[in-house]
Amino acid sequence: MHGYTQNKDEVQKRLRRIEGQVRGLQKMVDDDRYCIDVLTQISSATKALEGVALMLLDDHLQHCVAEAIATGGVDANQKLTEASHAIARLVKS
Amino acid sequence: MHGYTQNKDEVQKRLRRIEGQVRGLQKMVDDDRYCIDVLTQISSATKALEGVALMLLDDHLQHCVAEAIATGGVDANQKLTEASHAIARLVKS
Amino acid sequence: MHGYTQNKDEVQKRLRRIEGQVRGLQKMVDDDRYCIDVLTQISSATKALEGVALMLLDDHLQHCVAEAIATGGVDANQKLTEASHAIARLVKS
Amino acid sequence: MHGYTQNKDEVQKRLRRIEGQVRGLQKMVDDDRYCIDVLTQISSATKALEGVALMLLDDHLQHCVAEAIATGGVDANQKLTEASHAIARLVKS
Numbered sequence: 001m002h003g004y005t006q007n008k009d010e011v012q013k014r015l016r017r018i019e020g021q022v023r024g025l026q027k028m029v030d031d032d033r034y035c036i037d038v039l040t041q042i043s044s045a046t047k048a049l050e051g052v053a054l055m056l057l058d059d060h061l062q063h064c065v066a067e068a069i070a071t072g073g074v075d076a077n078q079k080l081t082e083a084s085h086a087i088a089r090l091v092k093s
Numbered sequence: 094m095h096g097y098t099q100n101k102d103e104v105q106k107r108l109r110r111i112e113g114q115v116r117g118l119q120k121m122v123d124d125d126r127y128c129i130d131v132l133t134q135i136s137s138a139t140k141a142l143e144g145v146a147l148m149l150l151d152d153h154l155q156h157c158v159a160e161a162i163a164t165g166g167v168d169a170n171q172k173l174t175e176a177s178h179a180i181a182r183l184v185k186s
Numbered sequence: 187m188h189g190y191t192q193n194k195d196e197v198q199k200r201l202r203r204i205e206g207q208v209r210g211l212q213k214m215v216d217d218d219r220y221c222i223d224v225l226t227q228i229s230s231a232t233k234a235l236e237g238v239a240l241m242l243l244d245d246h247l248q249h250c251v252a253e254a255i256a257t258g259g260v261d262a263n264q265k266l267t268e269a270s271h272a273i274a275r276l277v278k279s
Numbered sequence: 280m281h282g283y284t285q286n287k288d289e290v291q292k293r294l295r296r297i298e299g300q301v302r303g304l305q306k307m308v309d310d311d312r313y314c315i316d317v318l319t320q321i322s323s324a325t326k327a328l329e330g331v332a333l334m335l336l337d338d339h340l341q342h343c344v345a346e347a348i349a350t351g352g353v354d355a356n357q358k359l360t361e362a363s364h365a366i367a368r369l370v371k372s
Contacts, residue, residue, distance in 0.1 A: 003128050011122055019115045025145075026108045035096050035153040039179045042146045043186040046139055050186070050277055052118075053135045058270040060128040061251075066266065069255040080252065084244040086132045091236055091276050092371070093136040093143070143370055151363040158340075159359065162348040173345065177337040183370050184329055185278070189314050197308050205301045211331075212294045221282050221339040225365045228332045229372040232325055236372070238304075239321045246314040272318045279322040279329070 003059030014052050021045040053090055057083070096152030107145050114138040146183055150176070189245030200238050207231040239276055243269070282338030293331050300324040332369055336362070 004011055022045060028038050061083060068079040097104050115138060121131050154176060161172040190197055208231060214224050247269060254265040283290050301324060307317050340362060347358040 002125055004122065004131075005125070008122060012119060015115060015119045015122065019112060019119070022108060022112045022115055026105060026112070029097065029101060029104050029108065032095055032098070035149055035157060036175050036179050038097075039146055039149055039153075040182065042142055042149070043179075043182040046142045046146075046186045049135055049139045049142070053132055053139075054270070054274050054277060056128055056132055056135070057273060058266075060132075061247075061266050061270060062263075064128060065247075066255050066262065069252050070258070072256070076252065077248075080244075080247050082129050084240070084247060086129050086136075087243060087273055087276075088240050089133065089136040090273075091240060093139045147363070147367050147370060150366060151359075154340075154344075154359050154363060155356075159348050159355065162345050163351070165349070169345065170341075173337075173340050177333070177340060180336060180366055180369075181333050183366075184333060188311055190308065190317075191311070194308060198305060201301060201305045201308065205298060205305070208294060208298045208301055212291060212298070215283065215287060215290050215294065218281055218284070221335055221343060222361050222365050224283075225332055225335055225339075226368065228328055228335070229365075229368040232328045232332075232372045235321055235325045235328070239318055239325075242314055242318055242321070246318075250314060268315050272315050272322075275319065275322040279325045 003061070003063035004056050007055065007059060011052060011055065014048065014055075018045055018048050018052070021048065050090070057086065057090070060086075096154070096156035097149050100148065100152060104145060104148065107141065107148075111138055111141050111145070114141065143183070150179065150183070153179075189247070189249035190242050193241065193245060197238060197241065200234065200241075204231055204234050204238070207234065236276070243272065243276070246272075282340070282342035283335050286334065286338060290331060290334065293327065293334075297324055297327050297331070300327065329369070336365065336369070339365075 021041065025038065025041055025045070028041060065076075065079045065083055068076040114134065118131060118134055118138070121134060158169075158172045158176055161169040207227065211224065211227055211231070214227060251262075251265045251269055254262045300320065304317065304320055304324070307320060344355075344358045344362055347355040
């Protein structure tokens with residue numbers, strides 16, 4: 001059981017849509033579409049990926065991290081440190 | 094002819110790799126992989142998309158924008174404004 | 187008592203340094219320094235601000251959020267939702 | 280003469296406002312204000328800095344880069360490469 005288990009369908013739906021956007025990008029490049037239009041589509045795919053990341057992170061905090069804290073012990077600290085590192089990677093990416 | 098025409102193979106190679114990463118993400122979610130590992134993979138795909146965007150933007154400035162400026166006229170201003178807007182979308186995404 | 191109470195000196199030291207960078211930016215503009223050098227300094231101040239944000243967020247999760255979860259009740263959910271919103275703002279800014 | 284010369288007053292006004300925000304942040308920390316409120320203010324200062332960067336970059340492309348291209352020669356390529364690097368730093372910060 002993970003944080004995202006309850007939202008699995010929604011996560012998968014979003015990821016399939018992003019996969020479609022990335023395939024759409026390949027077609028745009030094949031068709032020699034205008035650079036700026038390709039860039040607009042990339043920004044849109046990037047934002048969509050960030051949306052999935054924020055959703056997963058929220059689920060992770062609400063479930064995995066919250067449970068580890070409620071249980072207590074060493075695992076809670078590790079989970080919090082891990083979450084902080086994941087947040088830092090997201091903010092910097 | 095677009096800015097990226099000369100780098101088309103490289104752009105397509107990167108986009109196919111990103112498509113593979115997004116499909117890999119779907120498999121990770123299917124397999125109930127740990128949230129943090131999914132997030133790490135999302136950060137990696139986001140960075141890869143940004144890399145493609147920066148490459149296309151560089152090509153666009155070096156070719157389309159530079160040519161419009163060298164030719165002069167109204168088109169040059171429009172191309173510069175357009176590029177600035179694309180940069181703003183990238184910085185904010 | 188807040189998450190950052192123990193790191194207050196470090197947070198203030200960083201914020202004073204960022205204030206100095208922003209004043210430095212004003213001087214650069216006054217002195218008509220080259221645009222690209224000004225931009226480099228802005229990127230550096232932005233990264234420094236993000237660093238403070240990540241530090242505060244980590245402290246917040248480790249203390250305020252962890253305590254609310256350990257105590258349980260409605261406050262824990264509110265703190266988690268609040269933290270997720272703050273993370274989303276950071277990722278998008 | 281730089282790209283931002285015509286907007287110097289506006290740039291300085293924004294930078295002074297950002298300096299005020301960073302000083303406000305120090306006061307918030309001194310006053311032990313709630314972490315999330317400090318984070319919200321940091322996101323706001325970060326966005327404001329990005330706004331100044333995008334303004335300077337736009338001015339830089341419209342003036343310095345456009346003039347170098349119109350003049351032609353080696354300087355044009357260098358200015359374009361330099362601008363691309365500055366954009367990459369901004370996108371990544």
